[in-house]
Amino acid sequence: MNPAWCERETRGFDIHKLMCEASQKRRGELQELSPDIQSEEAFSLLMERVYQVTGQDFRQYKDTTIKHRLETRLRLTNNKTYQEYLDYLDKHREEYNYLLSTLLINVTQFFRDKNDWRIIREKVLPEIIARSKERKSGTPSINIWSIACASGEEPYSLAIILREILGEETEKINIRIYGTDIDEASLAKARKGVYDKSKLEGVAPELVEKYFHKNSSGKYRVNADIKDMVKFLRHSIINGDNFAGFDFVICRNLLIYFTRQLQEKVYLKLYKALRPGGLLWLGKAETPVGKAAKLFHCLYYKERVYQR
Numbered sequence: 001m002n003p004a005w006c007e008r009e010t011r012g013f014d015i016h017k018l019m020c021e022a023s024q025k026r027r028g029e030l031q032e033l034s035p036d037i038q039s040e041e042a043f044s045l046l047m048e049r050v051y052q053v054t055g056q057d058f059r060q061y062k063d064t065t066i067k068h069r070l071e072t073r074l075r076l077t078n079n080k081t082y083q084e085y086l087d088y089l090d091k092h093r094e095e096y097n098y099l100l101s102t103l104l105i106n107v108t109q110f111f112r113d114k115n116d117w118r119i120i121r122e123k124v125l126p127e128i129i130a131r132s133k134e135r136k137s138g139t140p141s142i143n144i145w146s147i148a149c150a151s152g153e154e155p156y157s158l159a160i161i162l163r164e165i166l167g168e169e170t171e172k173i174n175i176r177i178y179g180t181d182i183d184e185a186s187l188a189k190a191r192k193g194v195y196d197k198s199k200l201e202g203v204a205p206e207l208v209e210k211y212f213h214k215n216s217s218g219k220y221r222v223n224a225d226i227k228d229m230v231k232f233l234r235h236s237i238i239n240g241d242n243f244a245g246f247d248f249v250i251c252r253n254l255l256i257y258f259t260r261q262l263q264e265k266v267y268l269k270l271y272k273a274l275r276p277g278g279l280l281w282l283g284k285a286e287t288p289v290g291k292a293a294k295l296f297h298c299l300y301y302k303e304r305v306y307q308r
């Protein structure tokens with residue numbers, strides 16, 4: 001994302017407005033769209049404009065998802081066509097924020113796909129820990145990358161499970177968990193590490209007790225020992241820097257939104273990010289495609305865990 005734009009333009013962003021509009025949509029108080037909304041030329045122009053202004057590149061995301069979400073913004077801003085909406089964006093710069101929030105689907109939760117976390121706890125992480133101890137170079141270290149981490153629930157879940165497995169031994173291993181996303185608003189929540197009670201539904205009560213602190217407003221703050229294990233950075237998996245040397249890369253529920261061509265490109269990037277033998281965890285509907293399919297060996301198919 002274009003950092004200058006982001007800093008300048010997200011100041012007036014009002015999440016309540018977005019929520020209000022969503023309930024307006026549910027009540028059906030919104031306007032009908034005109035048939036030429038489907039104009040491909042205007043759609044490409046719109047995606048190009050979003051890229052130029054915000055630095056966020058949706059041009060290779062699947063059209064169907066993007067168009068569906070765009071429709072919501074068109075209705076809510078009373079524009080009937082992509083062209084009208086383009087003109088609207090020119091006059092209402094703050095609309096870029098609402099548009100980005102709508103296009104970046106940042107739904108997540110602690111221990112999402114609960115049953116799959118059993119394999120991570122019982123097989124995947126113990127194997128990664130064992131390998132870190134086998135490497136004969138000073139203090140054992142483990143590098144983990146949670147891509148598209150949204151508001152942080154995924155990397156924090158991982159830090160909690162690592163502490164559960166390692167106990168006091170946690171301090172004897174150099175554990176670095178990086179959480180990256182392109183959405184600065186989500187990352188700000190992640191860095192805060194404060195969640196409503198409803199967000200903790202997937203967390204066992206004994207883990208809530210052990211790793212969260214309830215504050216005076218009834219919200220739950222992740223404890224410092226968990227927070228310190230995770231570092232959050234803004235990064236796009238499409239055009240961001242290439243990273244390397246990871247033992248475990250988690251990229252769940254993002255690649256389903258990309259075209260097959262872009263998925264292949266990203267899988268090759270993930271391959272390079274892993275050490276030989278490193279593990280990759282994908283979302284339920286995701287699997288390496290094209291040339292990348294041959295580069296990974298599937299360890300647990302149902303849970304989508306692959307090995308480089």
Ligand SMILES: C[S@@+](CC[C@H](N)C(=O)[O-])C[C@H]1O[C@@H](n2cnc3c(N)ncnc32)[C@H](O)[C@@H]1O
Pocket residue numbers: 104105106107108109112147148149150151154180181182183186235236237238251252253254283
């Ligand atoms: C559905 S959430 C997935 C959250 C989490 N991984 C999970 O499975 O619960 C998708 C996230 O991808 C992020 N995202 C979208 N495009 C991205 C990109 N090019 N690079 C990095 N993150 C991206 C969005 O901001 C959003 O937070």
